[in-house]
Amino acid sequence: MNEELAAALKPWPKVPACYGWLSLDRRGHWRLQGERIEHAGLIAFLNAHYHADEAGNWLVDNGPQRVYVRLEYLPWVVRLRPDGSLLTHTGQTTVARAPVLVDQDGCIVLDTAVGPALLHDLDLADFVAALCDETGQPVSEAALLALFEGETRQAILWRDLPLQPVRSAELPARFGFQPDPSP
Incomplete structure (x- = not known):
């Protein structure tokens, strides 16, 4: 050797x-x-x-x-790509699974193939534009605001995935991650 x-x-x-x-x-x-x-x-x-x-x-x-x-929030941050896919902050392509979560501040949490991801804030307008109800009709601002407050008055869908309210404080336990590791 x-x-x-x-x-x-x-x-x-x-x-x-x-x-x-x-x-x-x-x-x-x-x-x-x-x-x-x-x-x-x-x-x-x-x-x-x-x-x-x-x-x-x-x-x-x-x-x-x-x-x-x-x-600062979740282990992954994703961007919407023009082809409809999601791109992580590390450059990986991933897909979202149901449900899509919306926290009390309007942050969009996606359960993806790589783990829980925050939708980049620059993509929120495109995300909201793609929301619809069960009949494919655009969602009202009142329905969105109710969702931010934890209410679900009507079904709201993004790419056929249902949206659900969540409190941001629940995310670490829900997805099993430590936001601030310590020895």
Whole structure:
């Protein structure tokens, strides 16, 4: 065995996990100690190594070190694409499943194939324009406001998926994630 291969096979040193430094904001931007990360290479690295552990903590593996991510809202942020698909903040294409949740502030929560996702706020107008009732008719503003307040006076659909009210405080338990991991 050559020296290079032997060095590659050595176990990683024990390094402490990192908490409180890395976060994901409501627009899917990575932040380091509150400052938005702009470096394309670092963003690509974070996107490629982002995942959840068995306890519902979201993190990035940095070699042997686990860097836990504080979530401003949800583990994923998605954008609506012109073809109707959803694109995550990490660049993955995903699909939504029923139900679509609307919190008390009008935030749209999608249960996607990759996990719970917040719809990017720049896509809210297109989202609302696609809402309809069971007969395919546009939804009234009053019906939407009632949904924000937790009432369901009539069925509201987005891409044939029903909308349901939810309180944002319920989301971590509902989807099994830790918004602010700690040791």
